[in-house]
Amino acid sequence: DQQVKQNSPSLSVQEGRISILNCDYTNSMFDYFLWYKKYPAEGPTFLISISSIKDKNEDGRFTVFLNKSAKHLSLHIVPSQPGDSAVYFCAANTPYGNKLVFGAGTILRVKS
Amino acid sequence: DGGITQSPKYLFRKEGQNVTLSCEQNLNHDAMYWYRQDPGQGLRLIYYSQIVNDFQKGDIAEGYSVSREKKESFPLTVTSAQKNPTAFYLCASSNSPYPGELFFGEGSRLTVL
Numbered sequence: 265d266q267q268v269k270q271n272s273p274s275l276s277v278q279e280g281r282i283s284i285l286n287c288d289y290t291n292s293m294f295d296y297f298l299w300y301k302k303y304p305a306e307g308p309t310f311l312i313s314i315s316s317i318k319d320k321n322e323d324g325r326f327t328v329f330l331n332k333s334a335k336h337l338s339l340h341i342v343p344s345q346p347g348d349s350a351v352y353f354c355a356a357n358t359p360y361g362n363k364l365v366f367g368a369g370t371i372l373r374v375k376s
Numbered sequence: 377d378g379g380i381t382q383s384p385k386y387l388f389r390k391e392g393q394n395v396t397l398s399c400e401q402n403l404n405h406d407a408m409y410w411y412r413q414d415p416g417q418g419l420r421l422i423y424y425s426q427i428v429n430d431f432q433k434g435d436i437a438e439g440y441s442v443s444r445e446k447k448e449s450f451p452l453t454v455t456s457a458q459k460n461p462t463a464f465y466l467c468a469s470s471n472s473p474y475p476g477e478l479f480f481g482e483g484s485r486l487t488v489l
Contacts, residue, residue, distance in 0.1 A: 270418075273416065296476055298476070298477065300480075305385075305464075305482075305483065305485065306482055306483065307380075307382075307466055307468075307480030307481050307482050307483050308419070308466070308478075308480050309480070310477045310478070310479075313476065313477065353418060353419065355419075357476065362407075362424065362426060362432075363409070363421055363424055363434065364478060366411075366418045366419040366420075367418050368416055368417055368418035369416075369418050
């Protein structure tokens, strides 16, 4: 049972445009959400997070939006740069949960 | 520099052999985790440990074993019982038993010949 779903395996955007990566979840107990970025043959690195008490969190070019009623979150990258090309994982946790649950990832390709 | 060190980065194994992947951290984190990454399946949790001398099975623990004798170390053994061991293995740590951010190592690529 996939509790965190990233339904788009890949996304291709032009440099300078907006990249929007989507994530859906089924467990209504999730209250903390994170995005990780991963380059090939490297470990994931933390990008940005959001608590369920917020609906938006921004960090430079990266913004995460949370829609609790739809159980949906999205990561916006503006403007997209070639160095953003990577796999992006969405992850979630419950209050006092002892592990993160990850989605399958979305490959982002930013074309110059 | 604080961080997580995984070794080896690449490993080849013959079928029927056990192999141990090393994970060391100097972040003084109590919790450590092992994930497996396969194409199209994201990161799946194998084992985790929230404190020394204690560990719990994750979602795909069959064919794997771990130990946590020291806070800094959390080695993973891939046994011959693991039916499909070829994968990318990631070790992570957290400063909380209820993890928000996880800190990951660089990963180990295991290939079974």
